[in-house]
Structure formats: structure tokens, C-alpha cells
Amino acid sequence: MPRTAGDISLEHDTPELARSYDDAGLVQFRHGKFLIGPLAIKSGEHVLDIGTGTGRLAEFVAGLVGPNGRVIGIDPLAGRIEIARLRQGDNLQFATGRAEDLARFDDAQFDAVYLNSVFHWISDKDRALQEVRRVLKPGGRLGLNVQDPSHPHQSRVLLRRAIAEAGLAGNRQDSNPVLGSTDDELKSLFAAHGFTGYRSELRALIDIHDDAASLLQWSEASAFGNFLEAFTPSEREQVRRAFARLVEEKRTPEGLKLERYLRFAFAQKAPSHQ
């Protein structure tokens, strides 16, 4: 049964999408390093990766904190955590869980918390930031990246055109729903939850895909069952065909070259003396 456009569900992931994400998510792993660099994670630190997916970035961070540190990755999708657990080690653990409910963690236990390509999936951003602040130590660092609605990915723009060309626009226009944030929205959210030193930067990232099929596979795996879900299977096929035609505009000798835009934001929980 197709869903209403704009809904994000955690109920539609499949083992195939989770497996496919473990490869396709190399895209997110690469830009995840732009998140981890400025967080300046040090040996011995305790770090929480929220929305860890299949755990590739958490595994990288476990290498940074070393044997005296600890990384915990949580994700609401059990199938992704199952794959992440294959990466588990003495300083790296995974569990199912959501940003909005970090009750399993005591107050003030992490030096750094990050969300890589996750914040635009979270509807209750207030609750999530309240929880992040609670589990961070005073002076602890938060880093996240998020889609910015004022700079949609090129593939999203082409997808909208494909939907229109397939004659399916109407109220299902945004059938790759995300809940992005602008710089102003982030700034006030962070301030409302007592974070200091807010800074953000919009980055343009270049992705090369062999063909439309691999781009669609990446989009599907990244959206855990939310991609084009507002359409019936035959409508979806129409959109996919129109999209495959349109995306050829981006063909270069290296492959299909598309720009994505992510806003990277950083802040810290005020030190206890403030």
C-alpha cells in the first residue's frame, strides 16, 4: 500500500536494502570523514554514533579512540545493526536505538556525539538534541551533517522532474522525503538546547555513479524503504525510467557526475563552569 508523501517510516527496511547499504554507504563513509575531522576525536575518548547504519564510520572512529576509548553505534533498524555487529570489537559496540530516546545511557558520558547523514531523517529534532545534550559531558562536542532544503541534491531535482514527466506530480511530488534544516533553523535549534560555539558550513560533494541503476540503488538503500514509496509499483517503474533518461544529462567520461549538498554543523555543550 503506497504511503502519503512526506512520511518517514522505520518499518520498511529489508535485509536486501541493509546489505546493499553496506556497499552503497561508502558514499556516506567518505563525507563522514569531513564530520569526524573537525570533531578532533582523541585516543581514549568515549564517542556515540547515532544512526550508525551498518557501522562503517563507527569502525573508523574506533581506530581513532584506540583500545582505551569506546565507540557505541545505535540505529533503529535491526537489520543494519545486525551487519554492524560483524564489525564489533573490544572498543566498539552496537545496539538498536533512536536519537530521540537515549535512556540507555547515563548523563554526561560521551566526549563526542555525531550523526552522519541522519539528522534529516529525524522528525523530533528537539527531543533528539535534548537527549544528545544530556549524554554529552560538559564541553563535549556534537557534529552532524544534514540536507539543507535551500540546496537540494541534483539527483533530487532530477527526480522531481522525472515524477512530473511521468505525469505523477500532484501531492506526491516529494516522494523521497527528508526533513532537512537550514543554517538558521540549526542555529536556533542548537541555541535552544544550550549548545555553544555553533558553526556550520555547506559543502558541495561530487558523486560519480556508473549508471542510473546504481544511483537508484544508492538512493533506495540510503532511504531504508522510503524512496518512491508514495507510488504504486507500476508508477515507480515509470518514474525510474524517466529518471534514467534525465540523469544522462550528467554523463561525463568518468560516469554520471552529480553534486550533493550537505550542511555540516558543530557545537559543544557548555563547560560546567558556565
Ligand SMILES: C[S@@+](CC[C@H](N)C(=O)[O-])C[C@H]1O[C@@H](n2cnc3c(N)ncnc32)[C@H](O)[C@@H]1O
Ligand atoms: C543514510 S543512513 C546513514 C548511516 C550511517 N550514519 C553512515 O554514515 O553510513 C541513515 C540512517 O539514519 C537512521 N535513522 C533514521 N531515523 C533515525 C532516528 N530517529 N534516530 C537514529 N537514527 C535514525 C537510519 O536507520 C539509517 O541507518
